Amino acid sequence: MATTEPASAAQDETWFIYRGDGRPHDGLERLPEPPPWRRFDRSGTDRRRDRALSYRPDKNAVKMVNAAVYLRRPLLVTGRPGTGKSTLAYNVAYELGLEPVLYWPITSKSTLEQGLYRYDAIGRLHETSLRQAAAPAADAAAPDIGRFIRLGPLGTALLPRPRPRVLLIDELDKSDIDLPNDLLNVFEEGGFTIPELDRLPEEQPMVHVMTSDERARVPVERGQVRCTAFPIVIITSNGEREFPPAFLRRCIRLMIEPPTPEQLADIVEAHLGRQARERSGDIIQEFLDRQTRGDLATDQLLNAIYLATSGARPPQSDLEELREAILRPLDAAGSG
Known part of the structure; x- marks a missing residue:
């Protein structure tokens, strides 16, 4: 007599993609579309737009963002993991029609210099050696230093432009104890100096450097980077540590419930x-x-x-x- 397979077993058979029995099969053909937030077959622009559109800020968050924008102050956003602190930055950039968010994820080893710029001195020295080896009798010119300097997310955000960029400094509470204070002078001055360019000869005042978002190289004069429109800086924290009072008083603070x-x-x-x-x-x-x-x-x-x-x-x-x-x-x- 033929046996009827229990309904639950048939449903298991339908749902399980991986069965664990060691027998090859084509179960992946039955896999449904992924969750919208786990789709990688679209452009980064589309994914950022979807992330921005799915966010629902409350009235207090809207007020605090506006205060930070008016006062040209960083917005320090604190809340539990998964409450939308980071997504707020993408929502702001999308609604205001600004360029893509500049993202700086913080770790315990992050430094201010990493956020501002990186100079690949070894790479430049290596290319100089290759040029000299290729033409030992010639007076080989040093490689363009701008090709070996890349602005970090913070440095890119501080470039002069008519409209601000949105900078997301994510999970600052993971940083070394000194980083919040190190950021103070940059936020107050709205700029910084690249010493390697400041030391160049007078006849080389302008250098075109690379940016963190890998767009066209941008000019930097005499090593000075200074914003004309202060970026919309959104700093997130999971509340795992306290920040110095000097840092807090320079921020607009938002607690996301x-x-x-x-x-x-x-x-x-x-x-x-x-x-x-x-x-x-x-x-x-x-x-x-x-x-x-x-x-x-x-x-x-x-x-x-x-x-x-x-x-x-x-x-x-x-x-x-x-x-x-x-x-x-x-x-x-x-x-x-």
């Missing part, structure tokens, strides 16, 4: 559509309940909703286990 239920529903709709919003009320409520017991990021919610509403939905028992794993608090002990 976790999104409300309505804001979360708006975010879900912006990323996944109206139908996903209508089907995700229970997951949003579970997310909010879990937030009272630990740190959760909005992208964890989006991941859980995508699995529950995408074309190939897991069986209910698997979905509940996956939801439990995906909505695990970020500050929970252990990795599992």
